[in-house]
Amino acid sequence: AQIAEAVRLHQRVTRKQAMARAVELLHLVAIPQPERRVNQYPHEFSGGMRQRAVIAMAVANDPDLLIADEPTTALDVTVQAQILAVLRSLQERLGLGLVLITHDLGVVAGHADRVAVVYSGRVVEQAGVSELFADPRHPYTRGLIASIPNLEESRERLFSIDGSPPALGRLPGGCAFYPRCIYAAARCRTEDPPLHDVGGRFSACHFATTLPPFHSAVLAAASLDSGDVAP
Incomplete structure (x- = not known):
């Protein structure tokens, strides 16, 4: 009926x-x-x-x-x-x-054929599914992928992104992901990065083209070692 x-x-x-x-x-x-x-x-x-x-x-x-x-x-x-x-x-x-x-x-x-990653109500990265998982160009995407359990790697702790997503009615100035980002710099606090073309894909990160090579285990270790957002 x-x-x-x-x-x-x-x-x-x-x-x-x-x-x-x-x-x-x-x-x-x-x-x-x-x-x-x-x-x-x-x-x-x-x-x-x-x-x-x-x-x-x-x-x-x-x-x-x-x-x-x-x-x-x-x-x-x-x-x-x-x-x-x-x-x-x-x-x-x-x-x-x-x-x-x-x-x-x-x-x-x-x-999926193509992926749009959303954080705090906006698209922060968009790419073909293969290239996104192989080499994510936004720190939030990197954190998501790094948090997937991998049976081939031995970790004492599973990776997690520190902090919590901001309330949409009280978004921080600058990049919304700044307070949780292990790659953050001073400009991220005040400048909200636009979603821009990065070689045929899109990322809303000031450092999309200069992020270090991605490996989920390396990212997890870096986060666990530092424990703090970069200055």
Whole structure:
């Protein structure tokens, strides 16, 4: 009924036609036995099936762009992979543009083509997924990637970015990331860097072109050793 409602709100179809479209959409998102499942209640679906039903509602009216905000939250790894496979399949079959909003860098690495990293309400870095993970050009991006556990490296402590994000109503002067940045300099306190082109990619850092070569373990060690923001 919820899926059919999304259809009837935007298309001139009968209730019967809308329900037939709901069955078609459940089939599209790989719900088994959609003719029977279409008459069930949400509590009769698993978490992954409910997520697929929501995706079916989102694509019910043939959008050009699908915005998926944390589509794998609270799902186990197996179901997460299934949901991402459904989204990929819909992209290919319907010609959808897909924007993923997520904190899961594994999802980003495995499914995105291009990445925009957001801090305090603004994009601070934008690049192709491969180049961003290989050589991030913003200190916040470096901190995010360095915090990913690596089974090939032995660390006594996992890396974390010191401090907390600022309240959007009380952003500091200059660069919003300045109070937490291990590369910060005096100008960062007063000058807010624009998002500028750095060889075909974009970074909002004064030192985007001069940051030292990136290696997550090196960055983690430097932060743990210093413990303070640079002067």
